[in-house]
Amino acid sequence: MTRPARARRAVAAAASAVLACSVLTACGGGDSGPATLNWYINPDGQDTLNALAKSCSTDEYTIKINLLPSSATDQRTQLARRLAAKDSSTDLMSLDPVFVPEFANAKWLLPFKGDLAGKVLDDDVLKGIAETVQWDDQVVAAPQWANTQVLWYRKSLAEAAGLDMTKPVTWDQVIDAASENDGTVGVQANKYEAYVVWINSLIQGAGGNILDPSTVESGRDAKVTISSQAGEDAAAVIRKLARSKAAQPDFTTSNEGTSLGQMYPAQGAGEFMTNWTFVYKNYEGLLGKPGGPKDKAELEDLGFTRYPQTVAGQESKPPVGGIDIGVGAYSKHPDLAQQAAICVTDAKAQSALAVNEGLMPSRQSVYDSDELKKAYPPALLTLWRESVDSGGPRPKSAFYSQISSAIQSRWHSPTSVGPGTPKRSASFLEDILSGKALL
Amino acid sequence: MSNVKERVGTGVGVTLILLWCLLPVAWIVSLSFKSQEAVTNGSPGFFPASGAGAGFDNYKQVLQDDAFLLAIRNSIVVSLSATILSVALATLAAYAIARLEFRGKKFVLTTALVIAMFPVVSLVGPLFDMWRTVGLYDTWWGLMIPYISFTLPLAIWTLSAFFREIPWEMEQAAQVDGATPWQAFRKVIVPLAAPGVFTAAILTFFFAWNDFVFGISLTSTERARPIPAALSFFVGADPFNRPASLLAAAAVVATIPIVVLVLFFQRKIVAGLTAGAVKG
Amino acid sequence: MTTTEARPTSHKPSKPPKAPDSDRSRSENRLALKLVALPLALMLLVTAFPMLRALYLSLFDYSLTAPDDRTFIGLSNYVTALTDGLFWRDTLITVFIMVVTVSFELVIGFAFAMVMHKVIFARGVIRTSILIPYGVITVVSGFAWQFAFSNTNGFVNSWLPFIDTDFNWFAEQGSSLVAIMASEIWKTTPFMSLLLLAGLAQVSEDMIEAAKVDGATWFQRLYKVILPNMRAAIMVAVLFRALDAYRIFDNIFVMTAGANNTESISFLTYRQVIEQFQLGIGSALSVLLFLSVLVVAAVIVKLFRVDLADARQG
Known part of the structure; x- marks a missing residue:
């Protein structure tokens, strides 16, 4: 191996291998067999998505599942890097709705046109969700499921606190009720996307917005409106929880998973927790296991109600999320990929995701289906649908990831949030949008 | 009297060294035996609590995880190929540096030194941009090329230090017998240099196996993603929490090749690490 | 870089005396350049070239x-x-x-x-x-220590007597x-x-x-x-x-x-x-x-x- 001639040959071989590789990727999949469509999924609901990939495959194409990392930010990074490299093997991708504008703006998503667009966005799709897949008057992705947060709680804890849960509750009430009754309040306050979800909902719940909704789509020229009374109200809630006994030990690094265990703790009265729809299936599956309800009675002690109000009397704006399916702009099989996208987002697929995985539909008809009514308490289904319908979206901007990072950088750690925070984050956000500051 | 004191002191020192080196390793092994349920619900303590043990479940699961198996494949292929190529190239350069007088030697050494100090992060941006244009992004070669370049300095130093210890009179003798410098190199020196080459190879392998910056920046799928990057993206059954014990099991698996190399070649590794750096 | 002098190359006791014949030294020079060319090129390809590109971008x-x-x-x-x-x-x-x-x-x-x-x-x-x-x-080392310091699954909090078992190491800068x-x-x-x-x-x-x-x-x-x-x-x-x-x-x-x-x-x-x-x-x-x-x-x-x-x- 030490002979230079051999080494030179090795390098030459290497070079030709590289060449062959890129030629292969450029024309791979062109054989006579069915085409392979790569679908990049996020880790929620893997089992059902794998089954969907199988059942949606046809004679013409086979859908191959590829797993993305678990955090929304990492998912975006991975996909964006592939697409920036004009990768032709990215056919289908599961996208968090907040990243759709950025991807569409960079022309990384293949729009659905004509009949297909009509199929993706018919009247059955919930209004708030339909909004997330449109950019520049085009349908750029297909909604697959919708997510929303509600307030989960132990009925016994609310009772002990004398809180009437049939009426809307406020964050103040919830924090006081928990801290006075040996309970805790579970939120998502680590330095990551879901913390922005919380902040955004708090602000919208007080009638404000991070960016002015009428200018948000103009990208860098959007007007920053976070420095407002609503911003201050939101900061006050975070500050109150941070200083309360009800804050969980890992408050500043908490995520959707960390507070699950506090609902049925070994000691203490349990918690109030704002969290996504998967929570119900999660506790059902943990019945009798550590971290879950001891018995049926404890499971029935799990209550749910509308997301808390930021300001008493003003309707809350529950967070909405979910997943849209985009088709890569550089795909070698654009037509097949769009066909597949429609298959994995149809009513049957959505029903399977809802029943098996707790990932809620984006279509009205699926909420009304018998399968769902069998799987979930009707009251919960209604709560979810209403929450999705009246929820507050995060800023619909092609610069969302920078906006989100900017908010995270000024609002984290939550223990440092106070009256000056909205103002500070506003001027920082302006600098970021105009490219005058580092993120 | 002072002799006894010194011995006791050395004994204590040895114990401390062993604790320092092995305790965190023991911890990660112990963690890998905690059950995932126990970890999700919180199970503090060094050892798995009674009833919270998982046996070899985590290992079984890790070794059935396609993404992780592919990462192992990628890491092995990329690290081994980079090692072989890098050491082959470094051998040539080190021979020239240790044995031959030539203009530009200082330049080669300076370049190598600067590269050894190079902040790799400052390269990932332009490299990503280059790789995506030439189609090397998310490929084995896309990782191997930077690995080779960044291990060359280490390999060149280690090897030239070793080469300087070789009795070159034998080469001269061969040359007197009519061999060209090239023949003398191949027939006489290569066998003598083999141990040094081997040592350089181990150190190079360690570097490639350990790399994280290139691993996450220049890959995006299982096609080329190496173990460290795969670990940082590890997803368990619960998508919201890092599956600590599962990750620990994967980490132990990823550490096994290192431990094996260390067990068999500890003397050589130490010699290699210090040869390049201290003599002078 | 003056630091090269810390490297062993600065003195070579075993170096044979230089051949008086300049042909030989020229061929030595040529061989050496051949030997270092490829490694050097590779090192520069991955560092100098991207660095210049970074400078431009x-x-x-x-x-x-x-x-x-x-x-x-x-x-x-x-x-x-x-x-x-x-x-x-x-x-x-x-x-x-x-x-x-x-x-x-x-x-x-x-x-x-x-x-x-x-x-x-x-x-x-x-x-x-x-x-x-x-x-x-x-x-792996990062994970090992992160989990060791974790207040939900680690051992550091219970081993250090002056630390509260609930203390969250990752909650603040220090x-x-x-x-x-x-x-x-x-x-x-x-x-x-x-x-x-x-x-x-x-x-x-x-x-x-x-x-x-x-x-x-x-x-x-x-x-x-x-x-x-x-x-x-x-x-x-x-x-x-x-x-x-x-x-x-x-x-x-x-x-x-x-x-x-x-x-x-x-x-x-x-x-x-x-x-x-x-x-x-x-x-x-x-x-x-x-x-x-x-x-x-x-x-x-x-x-x-x-x-x-x-x-x-x-």
Whole structure:
């Protein structure tokens, strides 16, 4: 191996291998067999998505599942890097709705046109969700499921606190009720996307917005409106929880998973927790296991109600999320990929995701289906649908990831949030949008 | 009297060294035996609590995880190929540096030194941009090329230090017998240099196996993603929490090749690490 | 780089006398150039070329998510970076991590080296164990320590008597940095101690013995005989570890992802380029990162050079 001639040959071989590789990727999949469509999924609901990939495959194409990392930010990074490299093997991708504008703006998503667009966005799709897949008057992705947060709680804890849960509750009430009754309040306050979800909902719940909704789509020229009374109200809630006994030990690094265990703790009265729809299936599956309800009675002690109000009397704006399916702009099989996208987002697929995985539909008809009514308490289904319908979206901007990072950088750690925070984050956000500051 | 004191002191020192080196390793092994349920619900303590043990479940699961198996494949292929190529190239350069007088030697050494100090992060941006244009992004070669370049300095130093210890009179003798410098190199020196080459190879392998910056920046799928990057993206059954014990099991698996190399070649590794750096 | 003189190449006792025949020296020159050409080219391909490209891109406002909007803006990116508090805060954090970790590593590594130098039994076992942290993947070390410090699954809180069991190490800057530095120090002290051990082996036993006979205390022997005689080894060890520490990235990525002001300058650059796709300002940061590494190297070389000169005079 030490002979230079051999080494030179090795390098030459290497070079030709590289060449062959890129030629292969450029024309791979062109054989006579069915085409392979790569679908990049996020880790929620893997089992059902794998089954969907199988059942949606046809004679013409086979859908191959590829797993993305678990955090929304990492998912975006991975996909964006592939697409920036004009990768032709990215056919289908599961996208968090907040990243759709950025991807569409960079022309990384293949729009659905004509009949297909009509199929993706018919009247059955919930209004708030339909909004997330449109950019520049085009349908750029297909909604697959919708997510929303509600307030989960132990009925016994609310009772002990004398809180009437049939009426809307406020964050103040919830924090006081928990801290006075040996309970805790579970939120998502680590330095990551879901913390922005919380902040955004708090602000919208007080009638404000991070960016002015009428200018948000103009990208860098959007007007920053976070420095407002609503911003201050939101900061006050975070500050109150941070200083309360009800804050969980890992408050500043908490995520959707960390507070699950506090609902049925070994000691203490349990918690109030704002969290996504998967929570119900999660506790059902943990019945009798550590971290879950001891018995049926404890499971029935799990209550749910509308997301808390930021300001008493003003309707809350529950967070909405979910997943849209985009088709890569550089795909070698654009037509097949769009066909597949429609298959994995149809009513049957959505029903399977809802029943098996707790990932809620984006279509009205699926909420009304018998399968769902069998799987979930009707009251919960209604709560979810209403929450999705009246929820507050995060800023619909092609610069969302920078906006989100900017908010995270000024609002984290939550223990440092106070009256000056909205103002500070506003001027920082302006600098970021105009490219005058580092993120 | 002072002799006894010194011995006791050395004994204590040895114990401390062993604790320092092995305790965190023991911890990660112990963690890998905690059950995932126990970890999700919180199970503090060094050892798995009674009833919270998982046996070899985590290992079984890790070794059935396609993404992780592919990462192992990628890491092995990329690290081994980079090692072989890098050491082959470094051998040539080190021979020239240790044995031959030539203009530009200082330049080669300076370049190598600067590269050894190079902040790799400052390269990932332009490299990503280059790789995506030439189609090397998310490929084995896309990782191997930077690995080779960044291990060359280490390999060149280690090897030239070793080469300087070789009795070159034998080469001269061969040359007197009519061999060209090239023949003398191949027939006489290569066998003598083999141990040094081997040592350089181990150190190079360690570097490639350990790399994280290139691993996450220049890959995006299982096609080329190496173990460290795969670990940082590890997803368990619960998508919201890092599956600590599962990750620990994967980490132990990823550490096994290192431990094996260390067990068999500890003397050589130490010699290699210090040869390049201290003599002078 | 003047530091090449610390490398072994500066003197070659075994070098045969140069052949008088200039043909021979010319052929030697040619062979040498052939031998180094490929490695050198490869090293430059992956470093010099991208660096020049970074230099070029740093003059543009260029984002991969809006590739059509690339505009030439001169040195504005550098102005933005250098007038931004974040840049200086992260530089400060990086320097802090570097100084603290290298100091700890130097002291602990020296202690380990002394023990290993003295020890006559179980040398293989010690050598094997000390190489394990060195070989362990940094990401694995990061995870091990992150979980060790975790208040839900770790053991540190229950082992440290003055720490509350619920204490969250990753909730604030100071304690997060402690965890990060613990991982860094754990993994790299062995390397330091091996380099120092090699340096220690070169200090002549006779000199130490002579000092002992003259009645020098242990402390005096250490300061007057041992340390001055292993300055070269210490310098190499410190230089390498310091530059390595200055580039800290893996541990921060794994343990905190930069939360609570634990971001290093490498991490900042990575985020601009790879997460935000801001190739313009990201390239400017890349260039600044490279320059700052050179500054750190120069400072360390300078500091130790003065010392070396003093030692020679004394």
